[in-house]
Amino acid sequence: MEKRFRLCFYGIVQGVGFRYTARHAANMYRLTGYVKNEYDGSVTCEVQGEEAAISRFVETIKSGRFIEISGIDRTELDIIPDERSFDVRY
Template sequence: MSDRVRKRIIFYGNVQGVGFRYRALHAANSLGITGWVRNEWDGSVSMEVQGTEADIDQMILMIQRGTYVMIRDMKVKSLPLEKEGIFRIR
């Protein structure tokens, strides 16, 4: 578990109403990433993810490949690890 990290990422751009959260769920499940994703009132999408750096980077690439998804900016913050077993949409 020592190579696992937890990050809070806020995505800006064309990220709501384009299947972003469902792509995130699918990517997380395929990579073994835990955490959550939700839409925010300001049009951004917040996500907390826990996995390896490489898997988190791969997850973001998988989301970006989605039709209509356009990530223009991301704010990333490191967090302490949590005990959880799934990735969910909030």
């Protein structure tokens, strides 16, 4: 079943290739949404797709070479029916 979550990642998540890793993982698992850096040093990601694919997406990001996640806040959102891509926002 398709789901959409807002994920807020905390830790060493900026300046370490996080957004590139997220975009690559989203494409690999056929997920849509976006990822962006926040002013407080965290990274926000909205991701939509099969729940199992979203779990694999998070595990792929966690295994990133320089990424060190200390916490993740997760909020379920409404599906965006016509979304077709995963974007890096600035």
